[in-house]
Amino acid sequence: MALNNWLINLIKGKKSQRDSSGNFSRLKGELRDKSRDSLEEEFFKLRVAYEINRDVLSSTGLEEALNILVDRIAEVMSVEIVSLMLVGKSSGEMLIKFAKGLDKEIIRDAKVKLGEGVSGWVAQTGQSLLIKDISKDPRFPKRGGRYSTDSLLSVPLKVYDKVIGVINVNNKESGEIFNEQDLDVLNRIADLSAIAVVNVRFREDAKELDVLRSEFIANVSHELRTPLTALKESVGLVLDEITGSINEKQKKLLNLASQNIRRLNGLIDDLLDFSKAEAGLHHMKRTLFDITNMVKSATDTFLPLIEKKGLEIKGILTDKKIEIWGDEDKLYEVITNFIDNAVKYNKPRGKIKIKLEDADSDVKIKIADTGIGIPGEDLSRLFNRFSRLESSLKEGVKGTGLGLSIVKDIVEMHGGKIEVESKVDEGTTFSISLPKNLRIRR
């Protein structure tokens, strides 16, 4: 945007300058230098914006996120003092949350009332402030504090016009006073920071909810198991003829009861596993890693089992490193889950094919088996919660504890998608595509 404005000004200026001086070659040289500087500057700003976003999003919590922000601002703006305050959720006060270049004591003491002082003014009005010399500013007549400064910038952190905090920077390392361009840079960073802070807060709230839900599920499953235990043992005692002999018909009926008690208990196990796996979704740890290597090692893990079952595996992988941004452990679980299914649902002497395709911005992993296939009516329900339960009970296959709905959630959290093709008695192919760069879905 600034580049466009600058170009417009340049075109306007160019005309008048040529008219007045007529010195065309000098102007051309200046233009070239200036546009190169400006492009570099724009590029720098973009890179900073990208880096801040990336670092904050991959942080483990609000505290770390704010720390990163303050550090990056100090670095980018070359200033001695940076402080970041957040408006309290209920009170009319702000607290300095993170600061660089200030004494620890000041950080702890600093509570700012809305409307008071520079930061309070910014928080209340929602306007950013560039003060070249504070002693000459009529708005802040009685400014005195334990740290004083001549020139400062103070900008609001705003989300939809609501001020959630304030960032202050003081004292350029070079000793110069701040100018409009500095204010522009800080405003851009503040816009990004506000979004990042809201994101991190949202994520923390979600984590808290997850913990509550997991506890709830753990308690419910405990409550369900207690009567189930008495039920199972009552039936078991009669079935074991401890209370006297029973006839074949009675035995058959009690065995049926016994089987269904076991089934109910299995459902409770799955409920617990499911809630544990889902709780993990909010704890993504993203790093840059080589997916070729990951798919290879996931495949290797299954080689003994594949051999034992008399299956044949073919991997079409490149030797090339393909680096993507993602949670390596969770994606490893996704891949092994699909390979596990390909082994489990295959026919005797069946084949498994694993293929890795490198597209421009995405990477695609195809896992094909020559197994029992999935009927059309089940395909649409495949990724629904708990759909595995019915089919695995029918087939008598024990699940991995990580349902396909969780797998789908993990892939979608990475901004990717899963496709499935299947023919009954011929086999199933799952295609997982993942973006190489960070894309966040909420």
Add this chain to the structure above:
Amino acid sequence: MSKKRILVVDDEQALAELVKMRLETNGYEVLSAFDGQEALDKARKEKPDLIILDLMLPKIDGYKVCRMLKFDEKYKKIPIILFTARAQESDKKMGQDVGADSYIVKPFEPKALLAKIKELTGG
């Protein structure tokens, strides 16, 4: 040889009754307690050969009962099997920390329970 005596502690009276029936059929003498305090009193008074101990108990919870017996010279030799519907790793770890000898998850397999009792009481 006299019958081995087992103290079964569970606040679910129905379940305590069922376990008692299972054990008596298999040649054990069974004492029952329905809360943590009663469990401690009976364990100290009767000195059973083994205790099957539920964890979520009124008055004093199962972990505390286990710890009090296991850290007392007079009673620490009595084997204790924790008996619980909670099957998380952290619970098993806690069981080990309070000195329990074994752990049985509800709903239990009678054969596994009997085998464990046999192993811990030496026949």
